[in-house]
Every structure is written in structure tokens, then in C-alpha cells.
Amino acid sequence: MKFDNILSEIGGVGKFQIKLILIQVLSRITVPCHFLLNNFMAGVPVHHCDISTLDNLSISSNLTLEQKLSVNIPTETDGTLSSCMMFSEPRYPNSSEESSVVQCQNGWVYDKTYFKSTIATEWDLVCSRKGMNKATATIFFIGVMLGAPLFGFLSDRFGRRRLLLVSYLTTMTFAVLSALSPSYAMFGVMRFFTGMSIAGISIISIVLNLEWLGVEQRTLYGIIFSLDWTLGSCILVGMAYFVNEWRLLILAVTSPLILALVAWRWLPESGRWLVAKGKIDDAHYYINQCAEMNNRRKCMANITPRALLESVETHTDDRKYTFIDLFKTASLRKLGICLGIVWFGVAFTYYGISLNITGFGLNLYLTHFVFLSIEVPMKIAIYFVLEKIGRSPAQAGTMLSTGLFLFINMFVSKDKWIVRTIIGVLGKAVSEASFTIIFFYTIELYPTVIRQNGLGYTSFVARLAVSISPLIMLLEDVWPLLPPMTYCATAVVPGLVAILLPETNNTRMPEFIEDLDIPREKITRGKTI
16 A cells, blocks of 8 residues: 555545644745845945044044045945045045055944844955855855755654754754854854754755645645745845844744744654654554544544555665665666756756845845745746646756846846846746745655655755855956856756656655656546556
């Protein structure tokens, strides 16, 4: 008796699954908050050199602030005050004295229109130190990159539910410590461990949900489940707008984990994982719980512990699967290589757009809102696309479309910000769609016994891409078109590779490695073909 058959009997979607998804939302909404937090926490407001020490000069006492700035700070070609340079001596009108231009001598003054404080203003991470500000995102995603395979390995060995609790507790601990950090060095270390911890929530929660969903409902509820990213992003924008002090903002976006920690006691373990591991009594307990909540109690007459044991006794063993098993067979090697390339491309382009949202002519909050406004209709459209054409064509199509929009935007001048914003929003939307697809597509491709290992591996590759992605913008100094060309190529090539992935639409999820070499059973209207 396959687990998908069991789910069809006890209800592949019902009160049990809805409760599971709603509980998971409490923790899932914190993931986009932390992943995109750098846009606000590390925001760099308009700034110029601090000239307050020059107020003691008698000749400056009668000047207005604007006049003081004009004689002490040079202007850029666009007429704005220089952010990093000042005159060594005030350059007064009609004065014959020459004054050289030097770097800021006494710190900076920051505009507080949007940000009361950020890590950039806290530790003066601007001008010659701006690389340290950008590095905070890279440090965080390196943590995510290492945490994903670690939590994937541990959750395949010890279970989904137990490792989710570990992820909740460690994420809260390191997030609070990062908010209390007295120095940039400590902050960087704490953000690394925050990223490492929250990786568990990112990859385990979606697997736990999809492993309790039946074949017919997987696509619809997989899309619905992905909306928590949009909800979390909306919460981030709202919190960042009203909480404009970076330490309080970190605490605010982490606070939903307190509720998630309380609700954890009602989370079930993955019945699919328990069956695959031969933990029959535990599996039967949760299956019975599911049937009771879904009003399918009568179906349990045929689903006994003995029946479960007989269905898996030829497969179950005490093996401890590792990452080596991800490349053990020819089928797994092909799958691993293709998925690695696709995940790299998806993450590289998505975060290349998401972490560079200031280049569209709108303020930070409005740009975020415009980007988010199209995500819900796009995800609804993706559901129908997945049902009609399948996973592989949809994955390839969304990535190739992302590359197309990035290519078009290369030739739109920056002064046409409306056109650039429209094209940017469309590119962000299809990039978000490709990320949505690849997450549960990967879950459908890997067998249950190594599913978390597989998602951990692909998430590792994705975070490697994210760590590199923000640094690509530095290539503007070599050639202005080099960054967008790089993003474009990294969307197109993996999009073509996605065509090589096997189709999983309306098929049973594999449970053991051997199942990959068996033709997948097609499900149509609840019947096996």
C-alpha cells in the first residue's frame, strides 16, 4: 500500500492538512522577512560629510546651513552634494585661495527621512567601507547555504518535526543576539548563524506540508502554500515602514516565531517519512489522527499497523542516508546535476533583482509594494499553467521569460523609469514564479528517504548563487552592461537545462531510490493509469 493510496483513503486534503498549513504560516512568514531584510536594515540614506566642527569659524557663523554646505562640500555632476568628499578648507565665493578635495574627516551626517538608524549609519558603513555593508547579505546567505544541507541531512535522519523545533529555537536566539550586537564583527557572526538556523524553516516546512498532500491536491496547495512568501514580504514592508530602527526591526520580523513555537506542539510528523523509515506505530498514530480530523474514520479499518508493515517490509532498512546517496545511481546523478544548474540560475536571477530594487526610480517602500502587487495574480496563473502543460515546460518557460525581460531592460535608458519599472516588475514576477515551481518540483522529484537531503543540496547551490549575485553589480565598473548580461545568461542557460528534467505532474511521489527507475504512475481523477 503506497502512502499516496493511504492519503486518497483518509483525505489528501481536509481539516488536518489545513491545520498543518496554517500552523506552518506562523514560521514561514519570517523567512522572506529575514531573506530580504538587508534592503531595509542595511539601507544607506542620503549622506554628506559632517562639517559641524567648522561652525566655530567666525566667518561661518553668519552663513545658513545651505551656504555652509556649499562652501565646504563639492557637488557631483548631477548637482547633488558629494557623499564622501569635502574641501580641506572652506571655499568661499570671491576667494582666490585654492582648496583641495579630501575624504570626510569627521564622519557623516545622514538624512533620516526614511531610516532612523541602519547598520550603515550605526557603524558608518559608507564610502570606503560600503563593501562591509554589502557583505552583510553575503554573510547571511553563506549561513543559509551551509544550514540547508545540514538541516536536510538531520531531518532525513531524525524527522521533520523535531528539526523544525531546533530551527525555531536557534533562529530566535541568534536573531535576538544580532539585534543586541555592540559591534559589526559580532553582528556579522550572529547574522551568519541566523541564516544557518532559518534555513531549516525554509526547507523543512514545505516538505512537511507537501508530504501530507495527495497527488490531486499537490499543485493547488503547493501554490497556496507559496503565498506565505508574499504575505511575509508584505509584513516586512509594513514593519520596515513603521519600525525604522534596525535593531527593533530585527526583533519585530522575528517575533512570529514565538507563536510558531507555541503552535509546534500541534504539528504532526511526516507520515510518509515515518512509513519509509519503518516507524509503523508512529505512522499509524498520525494517519489515524488525519483520518479522524478529515471525517474518514471508517477507512482506518483496512489501514492497520500490520498492513503498513507488510507494504514497506521489502524496502525498509536501518540505513542512514547521506549526500553521497544523492549521486549513487545514474538517475540520481542526472537529476542532481540538472537540478543544481536550475536552482543556481533561479536563485541568482531572483535575488539579483530583489536585492537591487533601488534602480527603478521609486523609493524603497513603493518599489517593494509594486513588486509584491503582481505576485498573487502571477501565482494564480502559474497554477493553471502547471496543470495544463506540466512542471518541466513551466520551469523552462518562466526562466526563459525572466532572461527576456532582463535583456529588454538593458536597452531602456534610466530616465524612463516608468518603462523600467514595468519591465522590472514583470521580470520579478516570472522570476518569483520560477522559484515557486522549482521548490515543490524538487520535492516531487526526490524520493522520501533522501528528499530533505536533496532539498538541502539544491538549497546549498541556490544560496551559493545568492552569495555571489549581489557582487555582480560591481562589474559595472568594467562595463555597464556586464551585470545585466550576466543575469540574463544565468536565466537562459538553466532554463534550457530544465527541459531535461522528468515530468511529475499528476504522478506519485517516489518513496525509495529504486522508485526512480520505475515508470511513474499517472493519476487522473483519483485513478491510476
